[in-house]
Structure formats: structure tokens, C-alpha cells
Amino acid sequence: MCLFQCMMNYFPEEVLDHVFDFLSSHRDRNAVSLVCKSWYSVERFSREKVFIGNCYAVNPERVLARFPRIRSLTLKGKPHFADFNLVPHDWGGHVYPWIEAMAKNGINLEELRLKRMVVSDESLELLAKSFPNFKSLVLVSCEGFTTDGLAAIASNCRYLRELDLQENDVDDRKGQWLSCFPESCTSLVSLNFACLKGEVNMAALERLVARCRNLRSLRLNHAVPLDSLQKILVQAPQLTDLGTGSYVHEPDSETYIKLKNAIQKCTSIRSLSGFLDVHVQCLPAIYPICTNLTSLNLSYAPGIYSNELMKLISHCMKIERLWILDTIGDTGLGVVASTCKELQELRVFPSDLYGVGNAAVTEEGLVAISAGCPKLNSILYFCQQMTNAALITVAKNCPNFIRFRLCTLNPTIPDAVTNLPLDEGFGAIVKSCKGLKRLSVSGLLTDQVFLYIGMYAEHLEMLSIAFAGDSDKGMLYVLNGCKKLKKLEIRDSPFGNVALLADIGKYETMRSLWMSSCEVTYGACKSLAEKMPRLNVEIINEGDQIEASPDARQRVEKMYLYRTLVGPRRDAPDYVWTL
Amino acid sequence: MEGYSIKDEGGCPQLLDLIPKERDWVVKRAEETRDGLSEERKLELSLGLGPPGGEWTIKENTNSTERYHHIESSSLLSFGNYFSNQNHHPVIRSPWQQQQQTKATPYFHLQSTHPVMKESSQPCSNRGAVELLQQSAEKNTAVPNNSSSAQKRTAPAPVVGWPPIRSFRKNLASGSSSKSASDSQNAAPKKVSSQKPTENSPKGLFVKINMDGIPIGRKVDLKAYDSYEKLSVAVDELFRGLLAAQRDSSDKNEGGKVIGGLLDGSGEYTLVYEDNEGDRMLVGDVPWHMFISTVKRLRVLKSSELPKLSSRGCKQGKLSLDK
Numbered sequence: 001m002c003l004f005q006c007m008m009n010y011f012p013e014e015v016l017d018h019v020f021d022f023l024s025s026h027r028d029r030n031a032v033s034l035v036c037k038s039w040y041s042v043e044r045f046s047r048e049k050v051f052i053g054n055c056y057a058v059n060p061e062r063v064l065a066r067f068p069r070i071r072s073l074t075l076k077g078k079p080h081f082a083d084f085n086l087v088p089h090d091w092g093g094h095v096y097p098w099i100e101a102m103a104k105n106g107i108n109l110e111e112l113r114l115k116r117m118v119v120s121d122e123s124l125e126l127l128a129k130s131f132p133n134f135k136s137l138v139l140v141s142c143e144g145f146t147t148d149g150l151a152a153i154a155s156n157c158r159y160l161r162e163l164d165l166q167e168n169d170v171d172d173r174k175g176q177w178l179s180c181f182p183e184s185c186t187s188l189v190s191l192n193f194a195c196l197k198g199e200v201n202m203a204a205l206e207r208l209v210a211r212c213r214n215l216r217s218l219r220l221n222h223a224v225p226l227d228s229l230q231k232i233l234v235q236a237p238q239l240t241d242l243g244t245g246s247y248v249h250e251p252d253s254e255t256y257i258k259l260k261n262a263i264q265k266c267t268s269i270r271s272l273s274g275f276l277d278v279h280v281q282c283l284p285a286i287y288p289i290c291t292n293l294t295s296l297n298l299s300y301a302p303g304i305y306s307n308e309l310m311k312l313i314s315h316c317m318k319i320e321r322l323w324i325l326d327t328i329g330d331t332g333l334g335v336v337a338s339t340c341k342e343l344q345e346l347r348v349f350p351s352d353l354y355g356v357g358n359a360a361v362t363e364e365g366l367v368a369i370s371a372g373c374p375k376l377n378s379i380l381y382f383c384q385q386m387t388n389a390a391l392i393t394v395a396k397n398c399p400n401f402i403r404f405r406l407c408t409l410n411p412t413i414p415d416a417v418t419n420l421p422l423d424e425g426f427g428a429i430v431k432s433c434k435g436l437k438r439l440s441v442s443g444l445l446t447d448q449v450f451l452y453i454g455m456y457a458e459h460l461e462m463l464s465i466a467f468a469g470d471s472d473k474g475m476l477y478v479l480n481g482c483k484k485l486k487k488l489e490i491r492d493s494p495f496g497n498v499a500l501l502a503d504i505g506k507y508e509t510m511r512s513l514w515m516s517s518c519e520v521t522y523g524a525c526k527s528l529a530e531k532m533p534r535l536n537v538e539i540i541n542e543g544d545q546i547e548a549s550p551d552a553r554q555r556v557e558k559m560y561l562y563r564t565l566v567g568p569r570r571d572a573p574d575y576v577w578t579l
Numbered sequence: 580m581e582g583y584s585i586k587d588e589g590g591c592p593q594l595l596d597l598i599p600k601e602r603d604w605v606v607k608r609a610e611e612t613r614d615g616l617s618e619e620r621k622l623e624l625s626l627g628l629g630p631p632g633g634e635w636t637i638k639e640n641t642n643s644t645e646r647y648h649h650i651e652s653s654s655l656l657s658f659g660n661y662f663s664n665q666n667h668h669p670v671i672r673s674p675w676q677q678q679q680q681t682k683a684t685p686y687f688h689l690q691s692t693h694p695v696m697k698e699s700s701q702p703c704s705n706r707g708a709v710e711l712l713q714q715s716a717e718k719n720t721a722v723p724n725n726s727s728s729a730q731k732r733t734a735p736a737p738v739v740g741w742p743p744i745r746s747f748r749k750n751l752a753s754g755s756s757s758k759s760a761s762d763s764q765n766a767a768p769k770k771v772s773s774q775k776p777t778e779n780s781p782k783g784l785f786v787k788i789n790m791d792g793i794p795i796g797r798k799v800d801l802k803a804y805d806s807y808e809k810l811s812v813a814v815d816e817l818f819r820g821l822l823a824a825q826r827d828s829s830d831k832n833e834g835g836k837v838i839g840g841l842l843d844g845s846g847e848y849t850l851v852y853e854d855n856e857g858d859r860m861l862v863g864d865v866p867w868h869m870f871i872s873t874v875k876r877l878r879v880l881k882s883s884e885l886p887k888l889s890s891r892g893c894k895q896g897k898l899s900l901d902k
Contacts, residue, residue: 084740141745167747195747303872350742382742409742466741
């Protein structure tokens with residue numbers, strides 16, 4: 001290494017710079033920057049894409065000081081459980097200070113990707129006006145903005161290539177945000193507004209699509225009717241990713257026939273989603289493109305019943321990524337298993353049961369998939385029930401899982417056949433899947449499952465626990481065993497102070513720990529915070545559970561701790577205490 | 580679900596009586612655990628069963644577990660007798676059985692045929708047990724809104740944040756994708772309110788039905804009918820008596836005047852419904868199965884209140900009534 005280092009030092013920095021250009025992964029770059037001071041220096045000037053997994057781990061000033069040439073910023077804000085309403089919506093995660101800092105420092109920002117952050121219209125306006133080369137805005141599970149903010153983006157970002165809104169909570173202001181794209185805007189490559197609730201001007205949309213010849217990805221919202229879809233597809237047969245809006249029409253109408261023809265010309269479509277409203281008799285129009293699809297997302301389409309789903313999927317032999325609702329049933333999953341041999345990622349979401357006779361899925365469907373799809377490596381499965389035997393079989397069939405997330409609709413349901421806890425099943429999964437990075441467990445679980453996880457899940461980075469375990473031992477097994485653990489989130493489980501305080505140094509090796517409705521007390525959290533200045537230990541104290549001078553033995557309802565370089569944040573609301 | 584045989588042991592007749600057939604898995608669970616499998620297990624099971632008041636816990640460490648076990652113990656008839664092999668506490672079954680008889684009604688009376696009462700009105704096999712579990716968990720997770728606390732006292736509320744899906748999906752699933760942003764901020768009331776119109780039961784599709792001028796609504800199981808005519812007859816049967824009582828007319832003796840012409844605009848009242856997009860629609864335009872899949876609630880409105888439509892020929896005519 002010493003010789004190597006000497007050799008490397010003979011290279012002028014430009015060479016190192018050029019070499020580092022080939023490093024795209026932020027983990028690689030982080031590793032490279034730790035080698036020596038000169039590498040750190042070269043790397044930091046050459047890094048253009050910065051990924052920050054917790055926006056409060058660091059502040060804008062430090063990031064910009066280290067990476068002055070930043071062009072792309074990815075930020076994540078709220079803890080994951082905020083997606084499930086466990087975090088009050090004004091907890092934090094504001095993007096404005098970041099945009100403000102970058103604007104002030106003359107950063108040439110081109111791309112901003114945010115997840116679970118609060119984005120105000122002011123932020124979007126500032127963003128739109130401060131960065132003339134801004135090209136790409138991706139917002140996932142964010143909130144706080146309205147279509148007015150989108151209008152600002154559309155009006156001002158002259159070279160906008162990507163506007164991708166995924167599952168955000170956006171207020172509709174009934175303006176014409178889409179019409180704000182000037183006639184001179186021809187640069188769009190990707191436009192996704194599927195999550196918006198309001199209407200857009202159809203004529204403006206059709207014109208926009210017509211003039212953006214590079215448009216590859218277009219996802220419409222439910223307000224876009226089928227006849228507009230047809231016109232759009234005629235203008236954009238080059239699309240590779242399509243999300244339909246409302247897919248409802250008379251199947252024997254001229255519009256539908258035109259749609260069929262238009263779709264047949266879209267030979268490049270590889271990814272399909274949408275169908276928020278669907279008239280199943282219009283589905284045959286998409287069969288021709290099904291054979292080439294690699295990604296299919298029907299999880300927003302409760303209107304497609306099992307039979308139709310099966311018919312559709314039977315055309316999709318090349319599918320690699322499939323997101324569906326549990327209306328597909330075990331039988332439907334059998335069809336997937338026998339048809340989709342290239343399947344890598346499967347997500348089966350729960351459809352709220354209205355009594356339309358749709359059964360949820362069970363362990364049978366999962367076993368079928370594992371047997372039929374040898375390339376499966378990522379699964380999110382909401383099911384009615386599960387058994388250890390099934391999980392053991394799945395583990396045997398699919399040792400390549402990277403992500404395994406199982407969610408039983410009843411969070412503490414035991415093995416459906418034996419009534420035992422599901423410890424053995426999950427144990428088999430972690431034992432067999434040596435590359436497992438993400439795991440969510442559910443069902444009736446004792447400390448035993450955590451013993452297995454600690455023992456076998458060597459590469460586990462994220463673990464989600466709910467209503468599981470018997471004692472502190474469970475959590476201790478995990479903290480002691482999972483050396484690569486980055487994110488641990490626990491709710492409604494009997495883990496307490498002993499587990500929390502056993503290895504406090506561990507938390508500096510992790511991004512964050514969330515514990516809600518567990519057994520940790522105020523005193524323990526305070527003690528932890530005092531001993532570890534580089535952790536922020538936050539208590540979310542809704543409903544006046546803890547008075548001004550709380551008793552040390554009082555249970556803490558929600559605790560979120562994370563490592564940070566910049567101390568307690570200053571934007572926390574009143575009910576969030578950083579100890 | 581199929582595949583379960585309820586072992587007919589003499590042990591727990593009360594549970595069997597209380598749990599409707601749909602919850603086979605629940606019953607089975609309770610039956611089988613009675614065989615004392617827990618005796619073999621060394622580790623504690625986190626879910627003991629205690630009387631809903633949480634008067635006794637089965638956990639060793641008692642410092643702060645009381646509340647925790649209040650969460651779990653007040654729940655889950657499905658976890659009938661999951662007793663751990665406790666060091667300190669012997670396996671206790673009988674108090675539970677006895678408790679059952681007295682406590683069963685408020686917590687385990689999940690008959691899906693009941694109209695909305697104080698108790699749980701959403702006995703879906705997915706959620707029934709979990710609702711009970713979370714009755715106190717609601718308290719502990721401090722959901723900040725009024726309606727859920729009202730729900731807490733009278734009926735088990737859904738678990739906050741379970742199943743773990745984003746609000747965006749919840750809104751889709753409950754068919755209110757066009758609702759406003761405030762929904763995502765208050766998951767509990769949103770969830771509760773979105774479940775009110777329909778029962779989450781695989782065996783019945785219950786929707787609320789209100790009639791103009793009658794303050795009390797009814798619920799009707801749409802799966803019991805297969806055509807609009809039969810529904811119309813059912814509506815007549817539901818409200819005839821109430822209407823007559825309201826009017827205090829001389830027809831009372833005959834049980835009231837027939838409520839007819841609901842579907843063709845010819846009667847005094849007309850049947851409308853609200854669909855999954857929140858729009859009000861005239862009943863009868865679409866095929867029955869399509870109607871079933873989109874209807875969220877029904878209303879019987881005075882025909883005179885409806886905007887005049889020249890004919891019923893317009894497909895999917897939307898009524899732009901306020902509220």
C-alpha cells in the first residue's frame with residue numbers, strides 16, 4: 001500500500017481527478033476520500049453528486065464547503081415511519097435552507113432529489129429562479145407544496161429535463177401549472193405528475209408532448225382521459241415509460257380503436273403504470289406492448305380484478321419488476337410464477353377490502369413465486385397469513401434476496417398452520433440469503449428471530465420491526481450481531497433501556513434509530529444523549545405526555561436518534577425535544 | 580380462508596359462538612393453543628391474553644410493562660391463550676375464560692351483520708383482532724384528533740400506521756384519490772372515515788343509505804342483491820316504516836306508503852349514490868357489477884330536489900349537488 005501510495009502521488013491531480021470520474025457510487029467516493037489527504041482533496045473537488053441520507057446529519061454550509069462543485073444533491077428528511085403517519089407532519093425536514101445556501105453560494109445546481117422532505121412553494125420558486133442550468137427535480141413522498149410551486153418550476157427552468165413527482169402530497173391550486181411550460185421548452189425527457197389530484201389543461205399537455213421530441217417517460221394523473229392519452233401517444237411513440245391516466249372509455253368507440261393503433265406503434269415502451277381508473281374491457285389494447293415490458297406497476301389500479309390481471313400478466317414474459325395489489329390472489333401469483341421467469345422485484349400491496357370478494361394473498365402465493373422465479377431478489381409482500389414452512393421453502397428457493405419485506409395484515413399473526421411464532425421462517429431467510437440488506441419482519445415473533453438475525457444477517461443494513469420480541473435480549477441480539485446495520489426502526493415492541501444503552505457507540509456507526517411505543521424511558525434517553533454528543537436524541541412528545549420536568553422513569557412514546565456532525569437542529573417544533 | 584378445520588374441542592364454546600365463520604383462523608388459533616404448546620417454549624411470548632382492563636400481566640419485569648401489556652392484553656381474541664412459560668406466573672387459562680363471558684361483548688362481538696353501533700363496525704378478518712389490540716395503543720401513540728379518541732371509548736380503532744403503506748395508497752384503496760391534502764396529516768380519522776361507508780368484510784358490502792327527511796340512516800348489504808330492482812325493493816322496505824312514522828299519516832296502520840319509482844324518476848323519491856371519486860350519480864346507468872365496484876354510499880333524495888333532466892339518456896349523468 002505504501003508503494004502504491006507513493007506511485008499514486010506521482011500522478012498529477014488531474015489524473016486522479018480523471019480516475020475518480022469513473023467512480024459514481026457515493027460509497028466508493030467516500031471510501032476513496034479516506035485514503036489520504038491528497039485523495040480527499042482531489043475527490044472533494046471532483047464530486048458532483050452528493051447523497052445525504054439524513055438531512056440533519058450535516059448542514060448545507062459544511063456540505064458546500066467540502067463539495068464546492070456540487071451539481072446534484074440528494075436529500076432524505078423524515079424517518080421512514082413518517083410514511084405511515086407515525087411522525088407529525090411538521091416534524092421537520094425542510095429543504096428551503098439547502099436551496100437558500102446553494103443559491104447564496106453560486107452553486108451550479110442541476111439536479112435535486114428529495115425524499116420525505118417538506119418542500120414549500122417558496123423553496124420551489126427560489127429553486128426555479130436561482131439555478132439557470134437546473135435540469136432535474138425528483139420528489140418522492142414529499143409534502144408542503146402546491147401546484148403554484150410547480151408552475152414556478154415550469155415557467156423558469158428553461159432546460160428542465162426531468163420533473164418526477166412520486167407519491168407526494170400536493171395541494172391543487174386550480175391554476176394551470178402545466179400551461180406554464182413556455183413554448184420554447186422542448187427539453188423534457190421525463191414528466192411524472194401521476195400523484196396530482198387536479199386537472200391539467202389537455203391542449204397544453206398535448207402541445208408540450210408534441211414539442212418535446214426527447215420525451216421518454218410520461219406518467220399522467222387520473223384527470224387525463226383516454227382520448228387525450230390517445231392523442232399523446234400518437235405524438236410520442238418514442239416513449240419508454242408510460243403511466244396512463246384515466247383508462248376508461250367505451251371499448252367499441254372510435255377513440256378506443258385509435259388508441260389501439262397508437263399503442264401498437266409505441267414499440268419502445270418497457271415500463272407501464274397508472275390505470276387509476278380503469279375499464280377492464282379496454283385493457284386488451286395494451287396487450288401488444290406487454291410482451292416487451294420489463295416493469296409493470298398495477299398497484300394503483302384496484303379496478304382490475306384477478307381474472308383480468310391474470311390475462312394481462314400472461315402476456316408479460318419479460319417482466320423484471322412487478323407491483324400489484326393483492327387482488328391478484330394466490331392463483332394469480334401462480335400465473336406470475338409460471339410466466340415471469342425474469343422477475344427480480346415483486347411488490348404485492350394490500351387493497352382495502354370492500355367485500356368485492358377479492359381474497360388477499362397467503363403464503364401459497366409467495367411459495368409459488370419463489371419456486372417459479374429464480375431471479376427474484378427483492379420482495380415486498382402484504383399477506384393475510386404466513387407459515388414457517390412456506391418461509392423455509394422460499395429461503396431454499398431464493399437465496400439471492402437483497403430485500404425481503406413481509407407484512408402480515410394482522411401484525412402479530414402466528415404461523416397459520418402450527419400457531420407457532422414465525423421465528424423459524426425468518427430465521428431460514430436470513431440464514432439462506434447471505435446478501436440480505438433490508439429486512440422487515442411481521443407476524444408473531446419472539447426474541448428467537450432476533451437471535452437468528454443477529455447471527456446470520458451479516459450484511460443487513462436496514463431492519464424494520466413491529467409488534468415483535470419479548471425482551472431486551474431481542475434488540476441486543478440485533479445490535480450485537482448486525483455489524484453493517486445502518487437503520488433500525490422499531491415500533492410497539494418490548495425493548496427498553498437495557499437494550500438501548502448496552503452499546504451506545506454503535507449508534508455512531510448507524511444512520512438512525514427509531515423506537516416508538518417501546519419501553520425506553522426518558523431517563524435512559526437523557527443519559528444516552530449526555531454520553532454521546534455526536535448523536536441527536538429526539539423525543540417526539542405529542543399530546544403532553546411528558547411535562548416540563550419529566551420523571552426519569554417515564555416511558556418515552558417516540559424516540560428518534562441519529563448521528564450528526566452539527567449538533568441539535570434549530571428548526572424542531574415545540575413538541576420535539578432534542579435531549 | 581379455506582383450509583382450516585375448526586377443531587371441535589370442548590374447551591372454548593364461548594369463543595366459537597362469538598366469532599363469525601369468516602374468522603376461522605382466529606378461532607383455530609384459540610383452539611389450538613389451548614393444547615399448551617407454550618409449555619415447551621422457553622422464551623416469553625409478547626402477547627399474553629388478559630382481561631381487557633389489563634388487570635394482570637404475565638410478564639416478569641413489571642416496572643413499565645403494565646401499560647405495555649394493557650395494549651396487548653386488551654386484545655386479540657385470536658391470541659386466545661398464548662401464554663408463555665413464565666418463570667413467575669403459571670399458565671393461567673381459566674380466568675380468561677371466565678373473563679370472556681363478562682368482557683366478551685364489548686370487545687369480541689364482531690358480528691358483521693350488525694349495523695354501525697358503538698362497537699366495532701369494521702369486522703374484517705384482517706383487522707378485527709388488530710383493532711382490538713390497538714384500542715389502548717391508540718392512547719399510547721397519541722394520535723392527535725378527536726374522532727379517534729371518541730372511537731377509542733366506544734369501539735376498537737384501527738392500528739395507526741398498519742398496514743404500513745403510504746397515505747397515497749390508502750387514499751387510492753379507499754377510493755378517495757381526489758380528496759384534499761389534509762387527509763394525509765391525520766391518518767386515523769382519515770382511515771376511520773374512509774371505512775365508515777363500507778364494511779371491510781369479504782362477505783358483505785355494506786353501504787350507508789340515508790333518506791331525505793329521515794335523520795337516522797340505515798345500512799344495506801349490496802351483495803345481497805343482484806339487480807337494481809331488488810335494491811329498490813330493499814330501499815322501500817328499509818325506509819317505508821320510518822317515513823310513515825315521520826309523517827304521522829293515516830297510512831301508518833298499513834305500514835306506510837310504498838316508496839316507488841326510485842329508479843326512473845317517476846316517484847316522489849329518487850335513488851342516487853356516491854362513487855369512489857366522491858361524485859353523486861344517478862343509480863341505474865351502469866351495469867350492476869360496475870355499480871357495486873364503485874358505490875360508496877347511497878342516498879334517497881326527493882325527486883323535486885334534483886335538477887331537471889330532460890331524459891335519462893345521458894350516460895353517467897353527474898349531479899352537481901352541494902355537499
